Amino acid sequence: MAQADIQLQIPSAAFYIEPVRAFVGNLAKSLGFSRKRVADIQLVLDEVCSNAVHHGSVNATVGVKLCISIDTDALEILVRDTGTRPAGKKSWLTHERLSEIEMNRSPNNESGHGIFIAKSLSDMHEMQTNASGGTDVRVVFRFLKPRDIEI
């Protein structure tokens, strides 16, 4: 089997991020990631899911979707929210907004560290506006050695 896929959908509420973190932590550990790396993966996941819940699918009855893929050389996690923008309004996700967020980031600020953390601790971080007008965030964590998945 070349790839294994896991789908997970939770209500858009912070309460459900902890179980998701437990799921991914357990999975990453079983895949052989080091303790340190497992903690990094869990933190990135927490930050990306928190953004999906707080800025993306703001209405709790709407879900946040995760697709977790395991292939021979990496664990990949896609987090998809539905967005909240009224029809016609532009997506928040522009180069200008992203460089503004990056420029304004300061240790003194209470917020604005999530995207920075996700970028810093993952091997690949990608954000895209999706079909429903929300945000797709894709993060990749590579295995040190390629693995044969027979699981």
Add this chain to the structure above:
Amino acid sequence: MAQADIQLQIPSAAFYIEPVRAFVGNLAKSLGFSRKRVADIQLVLDEVCSNAVHHGSVNATVGVKLCISIDTDALEILVRDTGTRPAGKKSWLTHERLSEIEMNRSPNNESGHGIFIAKSLSDMHEMQTNASGGTDVRVVFRFLKPRDIEI
């Protein structure tokens, strides 16, 4: 919000049962179930998922689906496999087969304890043949006190 639903789909392989157990354990703990009850819920989940993986969706590329609902008085988990029976063949799930399994159960046997455990430790246990010819197992764990879900 009257009810919250979580959907989870894993490849049909034993490897993925552990992360699911971590997810549900964390969720049950956050919902206020006691340590003992959390362990029971995790064991039932393990038994039901193991059956889905080993007897139900035997082909690993086919998935096992979980639907987890939280309402005011209970946590409910539905585990759905796709089955493997050739078209036209009868479902395994008959009263005769179930009483045979029950009658044959003995502490001396290496297997045949899963359904018994799931029945014993849940507040409600129900098995049904589903549309794809596989099995739906529904287990319910009631809260001691009804809860207002604002999560």
Add this chain to the structure above:
Amino acid sequence: MDSTKLMKLREESGIKIIEIKTDLSSYAASDLRKMLEGLLAEKVEKVVVNLSQVSHINSTAVGALVGVAKRLRQSGGDLKICALADNLTRTFNLIGASSVVEIYESENSALAAF
């Protein structure tokens, strides 16, 4: 579940000590923030947050600690944290919060620093 049950508040020689017994993702972070704002409202000046039983913290929770530390300093007080697991230290360092909030090895050293 109300995660504030997992945040124990006590006082020692005029310093409020919060001992946190839950991981600090967004859900618990908002309870932590509420508890800290409660202390600000009561005009508390000195706070120590003991993180020895925390194995995960996210940027929202770090932000709550940074924000309250800054506000307490404006009135001559402070918030100090202690007993961080390695990965919590890494998260504080990554954000840069280690240079904003005072971090101590143990609760006693945090108390002594007031």
Add this chain to the structure above:
Amino acid sequence: MDSTKLMKLREESGIKIIEIKTDLSSYAASDLRKMLEGLLAEKVEKVVVNLSQVSHINSTAVGALVGVAKRLRQSGGDLKICALADNLTRTFNLIGASSVVEIYESENSALAAF
């Protein structure tokens, strides 16, 4: 990951001791069964399985222990288990396996019982 790495095998005065450092769901249970069948193939007679670091066990893993205990007894040997957490004891009791496999408080008492 290969969970057999989390099952340490050693020997003390002719008794094989397996120390398990992973929870025993179906995935690890099949590795445990393989390890135990390896011992049977080597004509090992006495086995102690130390479960002190196991916080979860399912019926497949209990079944593997019961099955191997019964086969060892046929050749005059035995498999004894020790150091069960409360919920493991509950699972053994529920299945009825506590009356089939000998369970001891500690590794030493299990070894001494041979």
